Amino acid sequence: AQKVTQAQTEISVVEKEDVTLDCVYETRDTTYYLFWYKQPPSGELVFLIRRNSFDEQNEISGRYSWNFQKSTSSFNFTITASQVVDSAVYFCALTNTNAGKSTFGDGTTLTVKP
Amino acid sequence: EAQVTQNPRYLITVTGKKLTVTCSQNMNHEYMSWYRQDPGLGLRQIYYSMNVEVTDKGDVPEGYKVSRKEKRNFPLILESPSPNQTSLYFCASTLAGVGYEQFFGPGTRLTVL
Numbered sequence: 001a002q003k004v005t006q007a008q009t010e011i012s013v014v015e016k017e018d019v020t021l022d023c024v025y026e027t028r029d030t031t032y033y034l035f036w037y038k039q040p041p042s043g044e045l046v047f048l049i050r051r052n053s054f055d056e057q058n059e060i061s062g063r064y065s066w067n068f069q070k071s072t073s074s075f076n077f078t079i080t081a082s083q084v085v086d087s088a089v090y091f092c093a094l095t096n097t098n099a100g101k102s103t104f105g106d107g108t109t110l111t112v113k114p
Numbered sequence: 115e116a117q118v119t120q121n122p123r124y125l126i127t128v129t130g131k132k133l134t135v136t137c138s139q140n141m142n143h144e145y146m147s148w149y150r151q152d153p154g155l156g157l158r159q160i161y162y163s164m165n166v167e168v169t170d171k172g173d174v175p176e177g178y179k180v181s182r183k184e185k186r187n188f189p190l191i192l193e194s195p196s197p198n199q200t201s202l203y204f205c206a207s208t209l210a211g212v213g214y215e216q217f218f219g220p221g222t223r224l225t226v227l
Contacts, residue, residue, distance in 0.1 A: 045218040100164045106156040
């Protein structure tokens, strides 16, 4: 069985603040991908970032960065200098690449105030 | 344009009346999935398919059926809908072997009275 936990249900920040969204996962598989998806108020689901289980290198892409630590089964996502348009629900997800099964966390609602 | 389409986008029906929600992708993706989204519960996988004629149960398959006769289509069937199946449904497709990120359809909001 696999599980994804997003302990933060809601986060509120003021524009230009940095914000980190936490994600902890459980899986017995050795081959998997981790993802962050964004769901803005308009409702569509948008892929943001991914990391495979063999690559713990942390990356930065524009205002987004992510920290993958296999030892603690965590995949945290940081938005630097947040903007009002970042207000959305963010989902962490895990996909088992051998079986195709995907598990999402319950989501973190981020509100960025002007 | 690369996309996942779902129809209908909105549906109000009554208990027990069979319905089908269609899903189609034009990206030649192998994997396809159905999810339901309920407040506070995130997205829960209903069924997934790794290729034509290959389907498997997700976390919440009860009350649903799927079929994968063609690579591009993955319809979701509710043979006898009940009010607890009122939800927002998303179809997604994935290109296996390259990143595995999912491309989602626009969603179907289903209300069962």
